[in-house]
Amino acid sequence: MKCRKCSKTAVIRLRQHNTAFCEEHFNEYFEKRVERTINEYSMFNKSEKLLVAVSGGKDSSVAWYVLKKLGYTTSGLFIDLGTENNTEIVKKISEKTGEELLIVNGKQYFGGLTVAEISRIVKRPTCSICGLIRRYIMNKVAYEKNFDAVITGHNLDDEVSFLLGNVLNWQVEYIKRQAPVLESNGRLIKKAKPLVWLTEKEIYVYALINRLTFSTERCPFSKNASSLKYKKVLNELEITQPGVKLRFYKEFQKKDLFGSDNEEKARLSECAICGYPTTGKVCSFCRLEEMVKDAMGKQED
Amino acid sequence: MKCRKCSKTAVIRLRQHNTAFCEEHFNEYFEKRVERTINEYSMFNKSEKLLVAVSGGKDSSVAWYVLKKLGYTTSGLFIDLGTENNTEIVKKISEKTGEELLIVNGKQYFGGLTVAEISRIVKRPTCSICGLIRRYIMNKVAYEKNFDAVITGHNLDDEVSFLLGNVLNWQVEYIKRQAPVLESNGRLIKKAKPLVWLTEKEIYVYALINRLTFSTERCPFSKNASSLKYKKVLNELEITQPGVKLRFYKEFQKKDLFGSDNEEKARLSECAICGYPTTGKVCSFCRLEEMVKDAMGKQED
Numbered sequence: 001m002k003c004r005k006c007s008k009t010a011v012i013r014l015r016q017h018n019t020a021f022c023e024e025h026f027n028e029y030f031e032k033r034v035e036r037t038i039n040e041y042s043m044f045n046k047s048e049k050l051l052v053a054v055s056g057g058k059d060s061s062v063a064w065y066v067l068k069k070l071g072y073t074t075s076g077l078f079i080d081l082g083t084e085n086n087t088e089i090v091k092k093i094s095e096k097t098g099e100e101l102l103i104v105n106g107k108q109y110f111g112g113l114t115v116a117e118i119s120r121i122v123k124r125p126t127c128s129i130c131g132l133i134r135r136y137i138m139n140k141v142a143y144e145k146n147f148d149a150v151i152t153g154h155n156l157d158d159e160v161s162f163l164l165g166n167v168l169n170w171q172v173e174y175i176k177r178q179a180p181v182l183e184s185n186g187r188l189i190k191k192a193k194p195l196v197w198l199t200e201k202e203i204y205v206y207a208l209i210n211r212l213t214f215s216t217e218r219c220p221f222s223k224n225a226s227s228l229k230y231k232k233v234l235n236e237l238e239i240t241q242p243g244v245k246l247r248f249y250k251e252f253q254k255k256d257l258f259g260s261d262n263e264e265k266a267r268l269s270e271c272a273i274c275g276y277p278t279t280g281k282v283c284s285f286c287r288l289e290e291m292v293k294d295a296m297g298k299q300e301d
Numbered sequence: 302m303k304c305r306k307c308s309k310t311a312v313i314r315l316r317q318h319n320t321a322f323c324e325e326h327f328n329e330y331f332e333k334r335v336e337r338t339i340n341e342y343s344m345f346n347k348s349e350k351l352l353v354a355v356s357g358g359k360d361s362s363v364a365w366y367v368l369k370k371l372g373y374t375t376s377g378l379f380i381d382l383g384t385e386n387n388t389e390i391v392k393k394i395s396e397k398t399g400e401e402l403l404i405v406n407g408k409q410y411f412g413g414l415t416v417a418e419i420s421r422i423v424k425r426p427t428c429s430i431c432g433l434i435r436r437y438i439m440n441k442v443a444y445e446k447n448f449d450a451v452i453t454g455h456n457l458d459d460e461v462s463f464l465l466g467n468v469l470n471w472q473v474e475y476i477k478r479q480a481p482v483l484e485s486n487g488r489l490i491k492k493a494k495p496l497v498w499l500t501e502k503e504i505y506v507y508a509l510i511n512r513l514t515f516s517t518e519r520c521p522f523s524k525n526a527s528s529l530k531y532k533k534v535l536n537e538l539e540i541t542q543p544g545v546k547l548r549f550y551k552e553f554q555k556k557d558l559f560g561s562d563n564e565e566k567a568r569l570s571e572c573a574i575c576g577y578p579t580t581g582k583v584c585s586f587c588r589l590e591e592m593v594k595d596a597m598g599k600q601e602d
Contacts, residue, residue, distance in 0.1 A: 167468050170552035233534035244469055251471035
């Protein structure tokens with residue numbers, strides 16, 4: 001198969017777009033796609049300070065690298081929660097981008113406990129605990145250090161898999177929050193996902209072509225994650241219906257059937273403990289801290 | 302595994318309900334479930350005349366049998382479109398129920414052409430042509446013979462597979478029409494699906510236990526049908542998330558996020574050719590007839 005642009009041998013075929021590209025033109029396509037996504041949703045501009053949440057995986061590494069390449073002002077944030085040992089990897093991405101890397105020890109909030117330990121103590125799924133802690137810390141660091149937006153590497157496969165899971169359970173409150181950009185609101189800093197229109201495969205190929213260092217290890221807790229099952233079945237459907245994933249997410253965005261989460265934002269108040277936004281009196285992060293402290297206190301008794 | 306009711310050996314395990322039944326109690330459960338569905342949605346009552354659309358497959362055969370057993374006034378309608386040769390089978394179900402069977406030769410409308418031939422002539426998918434013709438004839442027969450409702454054997458697997466397909470493409474106008482009962486509106490006769498909460502497996506087992514005659518042959522045109530692919534992936538998800546199908550459809554019904562099709566019904570007018578309801582000037586059945594006539598005319602020229 002030949003590159004659609006220059007007829008060199010293609011390195012990637014994109015069935016969903018009925019096209020194929022060589023290395024050079026894939027890079028061009030990829031970067032244009034990111035830039036277009038940023039502009040389409042008015043995500044951020046070049047004068048804004050972006051905090052890219054990096055895990056060491058391909059998606060966030062690519063997000064950081066491509067934003068820097070496109071001329072945005074970025075720093076990386078790595079939150080160490082004791083699940084993976086990716087500190088050296090994220091340092092290499094920081095070297096590659098030439099941008100500052102912030103490393104936060106997430107375990108400090110919970111007396112050195114790992115996510116797995118916290119999850120056992122409070123009897124809630126590891127992924128839900130991990131997500132809660134990461135989202136809180138990302139936002140807190142962004143707010144305290146005056147960043148304008150938190151950037152995550154969520155890709156099209158992540159988004160369609162969330163969307164399918166949320167639709168299968170008709171969790172409208174989650175569906176509403178699936179927008180590619182969620183605007184700032186007081187101490188809640190804007191969140192944006194500039195890779196939202198690119199698939200896992202495209203991001204992987206981009207990372208390889210551009211010689212990025214990234215971890216290929218899966219989170220050890222993801223083994224039975226429903227999101228992986230949703231990804232699997234969506235990829236199965238994609239084989240016979242190329243573009244089904246893209247269409248699913250595109251029509252969802254276009255038709256805007258569920259409205260945004262503005263209503264919910266209007267109901268946000270300050271957490272009585274930490275002052276960060278919450279829909280209740282005490283935010284779920286502080287409640288988690290309390291639960292862990294209580295449980296640890298009891299163990300010591 | 303034992304029957305949850307009498308501790309005899311179970312013949313079926315229902316993981317989605319976390320239960321199991323022997324033959325006797327499965328029949329009891331099944332028939333109660335149908336009766337409850339009919340009442341829950343006020344589908345029809347025992348004084349109404351029901352026209353059960355039968356194909357010879359397990360679903361419609363079970364629908365007819367169970368409705369008769371529950372004391373409803375039923376007739377069967379078999380539309381012969383030359384796709385399957387199930388006339389003898391539907392006659393046996395008619396004998397088993399002791400109720401009248403109407404047989405309509407659907408090919409008469411199209412000069413003896415089969416669905417496959419029509420589909421080739423008008424260059425549209427066979428399943429879409431077949432569905433269009435069947436829905437039109439069912440309604441026409443019901444209207445002309447003063448039936449109060451048309452009954453189809455759609456089961457939970459059908460419904461969740463339609464729903465998934467419609468959601469993946471966000472086809473809201475189809476989603477709105479997925480209700481278990483669609484009320485009458487002038488010459489558009491009420492349609493009801495009393496098996497909507499029962500799975501394919503449950504219906505199959507019920508058919509076996511009650512010694513119903515049914516065809517196990519799949520429609521020859523269904524091989525590449527997307528609905529079968531959706532069923533497959535939903536069944537895959539069901540393995541690790543028992544009840545996901547039931548929940549998907551139940552929450553959809555409960556939350557009623559897309560509204561009903563009443564708006565659309567208000568826009569219905571009479572087809573200029575046949576007088577049956579349509580959203581345009583000429584209904585899609587009459588347009589199909591015209592297209593086939595035109596094409597045949599050209600062939601003869």
